[in-house]
Amino acid sequence: MRDFLLSLGAASWVLPAMLLWPMVAALPVRLLGRDVSRDVEGAEAPSGGPDARSLTLAALVIEGVLGLILWIIYDADARGWQARVDLPWIPDIGAAFSVGVDGLSVAMTVLTALLLPLALLGSWTNVRVRTPAFGALALMLTSGLIGIFVSLDLLLFYLAWELMLIPLYFLIGIWGTGSSMRASLRYVLFTLVGSLLMLVAIMALWNLGGGLSFHVDHLIALDLTQRAQLLMFAAFFTAFAVKSALVPFHTWLPDAQGSAPTFAAVALGLKVGTYAILRFAIPLFPAAASHPTVRTSILVLSVIAIVYGALLAMSQRDAKRLVSYSSISHLGFIMLGAFALTQQSVQGAVMIMVNHGITTSALFLLIGMLQDRRGSTDMESFGGLARVMPMFSAVFTLAVLSTMGLPGTNGFVGEFLVLIGTYAERPTLAIIATTGVIFAAVYGLRALQRLLFLKLDDQNLGLTDLSGRERAVMAVFAIAMLWIGFAPQSILRRSDIASRAVVEAARFGPNAAAGSAKLSATP
Numbered sequence: 001m002r003d004f005l006l007s008l009g010a011a012s013w014v015l016p017a018m019l020l021w022p023m024v025a026a027l028p029v030r031l032l033g034r035d036v037s038r039d040v041e042g043a044e045a046p047s048g049g050p051d052a053r054s055l056t057l058a059a060l061v062i063e064g065v066l067g068l069i070l071w072i073i074y075d076a077d078a079r080g081w082q083a084r085v086d087l088p089w090i091p092d093i094g095a096a097f098s099v100g101v102d103g104l105s106v107a108m109t110v111l112t113a114l115l116l117p118l119a120l121l122g123s124w125t126n127v128r129v130r131t132p133a134f135g136a137l138a139l140m141l142t143s144g145l146i147g148i149f150v151s152l153d154l155l156l157f158y159l160a161w162e163l164m165l166i167p168l169y170f171l172i173g174i175w176g177t178g179s180s181m182r183a184s185l186r187y188v189l190f191t192l193v194g195s196l197l198m199l200v201a202i203m204a205l206w207n208l209g210g211g212l213s214f215h216v217d218h219l220i221a222l223d224l225t226q227r228a229q230l231l232m233f234a235a236f237f238t239a240f241a242v243k244s245a246l247v248p249f250h251t252w253l254p255d256a257q258g259s260a261p262t263f264a265a266v267a268l269g270l271k272v273g274t275y276a277i278l279r280f281a282i283p284l285f286p287a288a289a290s291h292p293t294v295r296t297s298i299l300v301l302s303v304i305a306i307v308y309g310a311l312l313a314m315s316q317r318d319a320k321r322l323v324s325y326s327s328i329s330h331l332g333f334i335m336l337g338a339f340a341l342t343q344q345s346v347q348g349a350v351m352i353m354v355n356h357g358i359t360t361s362a363l364f365l366l367i368g369m370l371q372d373r374r375g376s377t378d379m380e381s382f383g384g385l386a387r388v389m390p391m392f393s394a395v396f397t398l399a400v401l402s403t404m405g406l407p408g409t410n411g412f413v414g415e416f417l418v419l420i421g422t423y424a425e426r427p428t429l430a431i432i433a434t435t436g437v438i439f440a441a442v443y444g445l446r447a448l449q450r451l452l453f454l455k456l457d458d459q460n461l462g463l464t465d466l467s468g469r470e471r472a473v474m475a476v477f478a479i480a481m482l483w484i485g486f487a488p489q490s491i492l493r494r495s496d497i498a499s500r501a502v503v504e505a506a507r508f509g510p511n512a513a514a515g516s517a518k519l520s521a522t523p
Helices: 002-007 010-032 052-073 105-122 131-150 154-175 180-208 216-220 226-244 252-259 262-268 272-284 292-314 319-340 343-374 390-404 410-423 427-453 468-486 489-508 510-514
Strands: 082-090 095-101
Touching (some): 002 010, 105 262, 131 262, 226 292, 272 343, 319 343, 319 410, 319 427, 390 410, 390 468
């Protein structure tokens, strides 16, 4: 199959197609798609035209097929960028349409392409008004996410970074619940501040490179002073830490995910910020990333995020906010692995990014299904669901066990690698971080008890179990959680070379060694 796809030239068109196809499809979805309901009360929409949700799903399924093609043609044993395409864009300033993947980005790219159609199908009844606009924004969001993972030109990356922001603002503000406008505005304000800092650093880096190119390979080779690296690393790291919701920049995430429609909550769970740290912040500024004070500070913040996020998750009544705070805790593990700067810890960080996207998405979809049935995500409103929703209860239990890092599930592999990799460098921090696994068991088992095994409320007697559509979607997630738990080698093998490259760049690269000696040039 791989040879056949390569004979069709897939390596030269799959990434441009993945990036541009959702944007192209957004226009017919918006113009030709039919709404489901006229209003929130559910009045039937005028007839004529295909259901906008079906058009959106068809476009996302095509995106998923392109993602599978990318996974098949990727050569795990090859170094450097694969499926790379370089086209002129703005030659006067050295900007190019340059896309490619390596072991860090291929798993996240394919995960995004496969996850979003499942998210839409699993939340089919979650949005029933203004669905043509919803579908168009969902497709634009897809292009932004793919662009973040495949862009090799920093200007193209920045445009994709902002393209993700705009659709999410409208998706949360228009189709969200509760204080959705406030949550979407906080998300935008937090993210914009970091994005503007990053833009200034990008322009400074481009200027130091002679204004010749925005390509990451060109910029990594620049001879930067330690002071220049520290200043620009601070700007990049702030932007990525805010988007990742690292403590103390985390306060926007529970509100945004708690108010967002299910599809947007799933998209917010994708770890674009931590990916960008591994892809850009550490390789571009290795002397800053490995600076003892900077590195120790980030590692300490990571451990604080692990413990603090888990403790806050333990105190939540709302199921969405519980998952959101558990996400902050898992983010701490990713950051810990990234800045422990060992091959095992970085590879573990990549595994957690992938596994978190799977497990957290499954939980948000399951909670969204409850919300569609009952109109609430307050765990006190439920109890005894195992009696009336056995299939839901089985999948929900598996997803919670994965969040806890139970051996045999996908959640175990990444955390184990991060902890053993960190222990080799910072044993005290690794031991403290291990308490996050214990706290995860506490909030996870308490959530299971509250939702599934307490007294069944009379109002929940009529709740229906998963439909055929919902069972099909959740079966995919269940298979993924168990498959990666028992056979993680397909992801580990693909990420091995790229993970080593990140560590080597930070520890032994020429810029890492030379940065401390020169203090003359600044941005």
